[in-house]
Amino acid sequence: MSFKSFKKMANRAVNIAAVSAIAIAATVAVPAPAQAQGDLLVAPTRVILDGSRGTEVILSNIGSEEATYRIGLELRRMLDNGRLVPVERTDANNSEEAALGMIRYAPRRITLPPGQPQAVRLAARPGADLPDGEYRVHMSFKAIPRPREVTARDAPADEGVSIQLIPIYGVTIPIIVRQGRVEAQVAINQPRIEQGENGPELALSISRAGQSSTYGVLTVTKPGVEEPLLLLRGLAVYPELDERQVRVRLTPEQVANFNGQVRIEYREMPEAGGGLIAAVDSFVG
Amino acid sequence: MNKTIRFGAAGIAMFAALGMGSVAQAQDSATADATAEVLSALTLDNDGGSLDFGTMVVSGGGVVTLDADGTLVCSDPDIICSGTTGVAGFTVTGTANNAVTINLPTGSVELRHPSFTPATAAEHAIELSAFTSSENGGSGPEVTLDGAGTATFDVGGTITLDGTEDAGQFDGTFDVSVEYS
Structure with a gap:
């Protein structure tokens, strides 16, 4: 941890x-x-x-x-x-x-x-x-x-x-x-795979202290695998919470990839700098 | 990116251009990159219209449920259901892989007959309760946008009839709120 x-x-x-700066293509759908x-x-x-x-x-x-x-x-x-x-x-x-x-x-x-x-x-x-x-x-x-x-349907x-x-x-x-100056201390705890109502889920908790909320992207990566195993954007933890549970539904293929050690990172959104908020290396499978 | 977002982005780019007079305009060369500030947008479309229970012939009390998947449960012997039914369908677009909360009414909603008065509430009002969503997280309505930034959900509900309702159309509204965090 x-x-x-x-x-x-x-x-x-x-x-x-x-906010992100990208070039707009000439065609507008x-x-x-x-x-x-x-x-x-x-x-x-x-x-x-x-x-x-x-x-x-x-x-x-x-x-x-x-x-x-x-x-x-x-x-x-x-x-x-x-x-x-x-x-x-x-x-x-x-x-x-x-x-x-x-x-x-x-x-x-x-x-x-x-x-x-x-x-x-x-x-x-x-x-x-x-x-x-x-x-x-x-x-x-x-x-x-x-x-x-008033339409004809209104007639009894x-x-x-x-x-x-x-x-x-x-x-x-x-x-x-x-x-003023606000900050937060954040940690990722207890990542695990659980059987949810609709199939397997990645479950973890994010603990937070301080006056600031956090907002960003949760990614799960595996050494040697380029694509992240999992990507969850727009994950917020607001100051009214000391701890937030996160559950993400997984496909069977994703579950199969969770063997071995994985790295779980919670980063700010790329537009906000992408700074690391919290990370953990863990065996979840 | 999907079509709706690109469309939205274009609308925003126009505004950004209006508000940013100091963007570098003076360029000597003939080639200039067209760049603009694009904000991430979210959209909400109601594509299934209203929640429609069809037509019921009521001779006694009972319950009619329209599941969020469109299944009508109309098993009370005193209620005969007919006609087309439909759930209220919604499409959310926004940031890919983003989970958003859906808030539906937690209490009940009253549907009223055109000749409703407080004195005739029994005949002229129907209670609709137990709103349900086709998409649920571990703890309530929630939808996660797919890799293209799109998600859909449907809303169903349950009405309770006491058997004294007058014939006619009962109207009501209910709130559906998509909450970004």
Whole structure:
């Protein structure tokens, strides 16, 4: 087991976690027409604010009809199994209340024709006496369903009961504010292969201490094998957790490759520098 | 990379260009690389429409379940199910090999008849509960995007009928949230 610490500087210039520079090909593929109203694209998929500089999140209507979207701030907490569960504002703790209070954003409601993107501007205004730490809210983008058109189907059917259930669907992305100097110490523990409900799984736990969350890629490699045996991106461990469980379903071929010693690495996303967060060499098979 | 992402990337590149006036424009040579800042994007499409239980003729109480895989379980003798049913299908695209949480309603959702009033709730309201997802992690709805950055999931549910419902169409909405961490 290795134990490594890494630091995040408050004045780091990178505002958006998932940024990469690539050349765009001249051809633009047009997505297949979607039937539903309210389909959406959001980029980037997480935002880190440090200092007072703001940033933008792009919302685009990728549906085939005009749609109105509501943008809101919500609270989520991560369970030790990695699930993000909603938290009511009335149940917010001090840190969550502070986070809600310091994020400014506009607009809060956008009507977009198909194919049209718009930027949502956001910035953090932390109070002068805010304790150092990491503060987080989740920004939700959700289509507001249009008032339903009255159709022939509404006429009472002969004797039947019919049901129409419209999904109101959207996405949330984390908005993270880092105040002052925050850091985290992370270690990977107990990698093992277990029989899960749907077949074999790689199970391990990530322990975390300190005020910062971690976010990155988990890879499992084997000496002499070029391709990683396993790759899991976007793995986050938030400060509300001291320990997070990770379970990844494996194919029989992957299981067969897990004999012998493997190296498990948890690195920052390549766009964020790819720095090593934690690593362990272990026999898992 | 799939089509939707490339499309999204193009939209973002346009914005990036608008906001970055200081990008080096002065180049003497005739060949210039077209580069732009591209953000990783995520999309959510509803491709299966709404959750549709078809038509039911109700002569007594019972339960009808529409599994997330599309299987209709309508075995109570007092309920006759007919018509087309469908689950609500969604497609998520984003970063390959990324696991995302799906949040569905944990409580029940009330479906209402057009002539619903609080006094006639028994005849004009139906409870829908037990939302289920076709994709589940070890501990609840979760989907892991494949190597191309795409994943799909379907949503089903269970309705409870008390046998007094009036004929007609019952409407309701439910929330589906895809949570990136």
